[in-house]
Amino acid sequence: xxxxxxxxxxxxxxxxxxxxxxxxxxxxxxxxxxxxxxxxxxxxxxxxxxxxxxxxxxxxxxxxxxxxxxxxxxxxxxxxxxxxxxxxxxxxxxxxxxxxxxxxxxxxxxxxxxxxxxxxxxxxxxxxxxxxxxxxxxxxxxxxxxxxxxxxxxxxxxxxxxxxxxxxxxxxxxxxxxxxxxxxxxxxxxxxxxxxxxxxxxxxxxx
Amino acid sequence: xxxxxxxxxxxxxxxxxxxxxxxxxxxxxxxxxxxxxxxxxxxxxxxxxxxxxxxxxxxxxxxxxxxxxxxxxxxxxxxxxxxxxxxxxxxxxxxxxxxxxxxxxxxxxxxxxxxxxxxxxxxxxxxxxxxxxxxxxxxxxxxxxxxxxxxxxxxxxxxxxxxxxxxxxxxxxxxxxxxxxxxxxxxxxxxxxxxxxxxxxxxxxxxxxxxxxxxxxxxxxxxxxxxxxxxxxxxxxxxxxxxxxxxxxxxxxxxxxxxxxxxxxxxxxxxxxxxxxxxxxxxxxxxxxxxxxxxxxxxxxxxxxxxxxxxxxxxxxxxxxxxxxxxxxxxxxxxxxxxxxxxxxx
Numbered sequence: 001x002x003x004x005x006x007x008x009x010x011x012x013x014x015x016x017x018x019x020x021x022x023x024x025x026x027x028x029x030x031x032x033x034x035x036x037x038x039x040x041x042x043x044x045x046x047x048x049x050x051x052x053x054x055x056x057x058x059x060x061x062x063x064x065x066x067x068x069x070x071x072x073x074x075x076x077x078x079x080x081x082x083x084x085x086x087x088x089x090x091x092x093x094x095x096x097x098x099x100x101x102x103x104x105x106x107x108x109x110x111x112x113x114x115x116x117x118x119x120x121x122x123x124x125x126x127x128x129x130x131x132x133x134x135x136x137x138x139x140x141x142x143x144x145x146x147x148x149x150x151x152x153x154x155x156x157x158x159x160x161x162x163x164x165x166x167x168x169x170x171x172x173x174x175x176x177x178x179x180x181x182x183x184x185x186x187x188x189x190x191x192x193x194x195x196x197x198x199x200x201x202x203x204x205x206x207x
Numbered sequence: 208x209x210x211x212x213x214x215x216x217x218x219x220x221x222x223x224x225x226x227x228x229x230x231x232x233x234x235x236x237x238x239x240x241x242x243x244x245x246x247x248x249x250x251x252x253x254x255x256x257x258x259x260x261x262x263x264x265x266x267x268x269x270x271x272x273x274x275x276x277x278x279x280x281x282x283x284x285x286x287x288x289x290x291x292x293x294x295x296x297x298x299x300x301x302x303x304x305x306x307x308x309x310x311x312x313x314x315x316x317x318x319x320x321x322x323x324x325x326x327x328x329x330x331x332x333x334x335x336x337x338x339x340x341x342x343x344x345x346x347x348x349x350x351x352x353x354x355x356x357x358x359x360x361x362x363x364x365x366x367x368x369x370x371x372x373x374x375x376x377x378x379x380x381x382x383x384x385x386x387x388x389x390x391x392x393x394x395x396x397x398x399x400x401x402x403x404x405x406x407x408x409x410x411x412x413x414x415x416x417x418x419x420x421x422x423x424x425x426x427x428x429x430x431x432x433x434x435x436x437x438x439x440x441x442x443x444x445x446x447x448x449x450x451x452x453x454x455x456x457x458x459x460x461x462x463x464x465x466x467x468x469x470x471x472x473x474x475x476x477x478x479x480x481x482x483x484x485x486x487x488x489x490x491x492x493x494x495x496x497x498x499x500x501x502x503x504x505x506x507x508x509x510x511x512x513x514x515x516x517x518x519x520x521x522x523x524x525x526x527x528x529x530x531x532x533x534x535x536x537x538x539x540x541x542x543x544x545x546x547x548x549x550x551x552x553x
Contacts, residue, residue, distance in 0.1 A: 047477065047482075048478060051440070051478070104548075148444055149443065166523060173530050173534075176534075177533060177534065180537055181541070184541045184545075
């Protein structure tokens with residue numbers, strides 16, 4: 001294996017963010033589900049502890065999001081998130097067809113990873129949606145729920161807290177779905193564990 | 208039961224002053240004219256005066272009400288028979304009646320002396336009247352078919368189990384919480400949960416947040432509610448959105464509002480008792496028929512907000528269903544995809 005086949009894809013700050021985010025999000029999903037279904041989980045963790053854990057993990061994810069946001073703003077990593085107007089829909093569709101059909105029929109990936117392209121179009125869209133729409137919404141609604149007295153009393157005839165809670169958990173749900181798909185897609189590689197190793201070491205192999 | 212008390216009080220407005228006045232006119236008329244044939248006119252005159260004076264006796268105009276003209280004011284005057292001069296004093300604040308609330312209360316059709324001794328009609332009042340026993344709510348409401356739906360006997364039975372009764376016995380009457388002058392059945396009639404909560408909590412706070420009243424009754428200082436509930440997250444919001452009795456009573460299915468107030472050690476302290484699909488609130492705060500009715504109406508508000516005490520999306524049935532469908536679709540997509548991957552690898 002030569003160094004030309006290896007790309008240093010994930011700088012330290014990004015791996016720190018990704019690690020903190022992973023721990024935080026997993027904790028949030030576990031505790032969030034536990035609160036939602038109000039499982040009387042005193043034999044695992046008491047409800048109050050679950051709420052406290054959820055709050056702490058929420059703050060952790062918020063702080064790590066800052067790292068991600070400013071990291072992308074001030075380092076070259078941000079350019080991987082730029083969407084080209086040409087083939088706005090065609091490109092992700094092509095990638096989706098590859099996942100659903102092409103990859104089982106010996107076709108080559110239409111948008112292979114390179115130094116200039118870290119994400120395939122579908123991946124890019126998903127990351128933009130999650131990281132720049134869903135996560136900010138979940139953070140804002142989460143902060144609001146931490147300080148419910150700042151939430152407006154009524155939104156039309158719905159309780160403001162109620163609407164915020166529904167937005168928060170809906171976004172949380174999308175993040176959970178994203179996580180499942182994210183983990184699965186990450187297993188598509190030369191070997192299922194290859195991508196997981198990359199996000200820890202920072203180096204990505206080009207095949 | 209007191210002798211002047213009529214258990215089957217109907218909508219009557221009467222007052223001793225009016226009757227004395229009317230009868231004296233009636234008797235004087237007969238005495239002067241001594242005409243039996245004028246009896247018809249006498250009765251007509253009587254009715255006229257009855258109508259005229261009774262209207263003046265209504266609560267609507269406190270200034271013209273014999274009792275309220277003093278008892279709605281901060282001060283009262285009386286003729287000091289010893290000093291032979293008129294004196295002005297401050298009214299005991301607990302004897303001042305909120306006349307606006309009075310006209311909206313459930314007992315608005317009764318006059319003061321329907322419940323209080325008729326002797327209060329003399330002024331200045333006889334001091335001994337205070338020492339006479341008052342009527343209790345059950346004197347009217349107990350054993351009466353027209354009040355059966357309110358289950359006063361069951362309320363009494365539950366109340367006798369409560370910490371209030373066990374500590375203070377018969378001294379703790381219904382009126383300690385339910386102001387008989389102004390009471391309105393907000394819990395039954397209001398469709399606004401916040402209003403129900405506010406009305407109910409004010410009953411508790413009228414003593415538990417009132418140093419004088421609390422000490423008068425218990426003999427010791429009232430606990431500081433904010434400190435005692437410090438463990439409760441978002442205390443203020445909880446106090447606005449749920450009633451004290453949600454956690455501090457034993458819920459009884461047959462009663463609209465539980466009356467068995469528990470000792471503080473037995474109060475609910477677990478979040479999940481309310482914040483769960485099997486919420487305690489379903490049996491208490493959200494029990495009211497009006498809310499059930501709203502749920503049946505199926506309007507968007509009730510469908511969406513009915514279970515807002517459960518944390519998360521699952522409080523909206525539609526979103527719950529959608530989330531399960533999306534989750535299953537994602538999962539089955541992954542399973543099918545990985546099966547193909549495994550098959551193609553071989």
